[in-house]
Amino acid sequence: MWSSMPTLAGLAATLVFALATLPMLGKAVRSRDLTSYSTGNLVLANVGNAVYSIYVFHLPLGPIWFLHGYYLLSSGLMLFWSRRFARRNASIYPQPPAEWVGRPMRSAERAP
Template structure:
C-alpha cells in the first residue's frame, strides 16, 4: 500500500470514528428534544467555525475530509436549530421573583 493509500485509509477510518462518536448525541437530541445540557455559545461557535472551515475544505481534493466536514456541518447545524427551537422560554427576573413569593 502506498503512502497516499495509507493516508486515505486513515482518513476514512477516522471519519467513521468521529462520526460514530457524534451520532448518538445527535440522535438522542432528536429523540428527546432535550438540549438543556448544550451550550448555545458553543453551538454558535461550532457553526461559525464550520462555515470558515468550508473555505479550506473546498480547496482540498474530494475525500474523507469532505464527508467528515459535511457531517459536522449538518450535525452542528441541526443541534443549533434544535437548541433554539426546543429551549424553554426564559422567564423574566420579575416573573421568577413573583413565583417565588407565591410559593
C-alpha cells in the first residue's frame, strides 16, 4: 500500500503543503502580530477542519491523515495565537480616534 504511486504523490504533496505554511507559523509566533488575519476567517477554517475531520478519519490511514492533522494543528494555533496576542497588541497598536476614521490624511499627518 505505501509503495503505490498515488500514496507517494500524497506523501510528497503533504510535505510541500506543510513546508509552505511553516514560514507563516514561524512569523506569527515570532512577531506575535496577527492583526492581518481575520478572526472570522480563522474561526471558519477551524470549524471547516473539524467537520472535514469526520470524513478524513473514516478513510484508511494514509497521507491525508497527516496533512489534515497538520492543518488542524496549524489553524488551531493561528486562532489561539490571534486571540492570545490580540490583548498584548492592543496597547502596541492603538486605534485612531473615532473622528479620524474615514477621513483622508493631510500631508502633515503622513509618516515620513
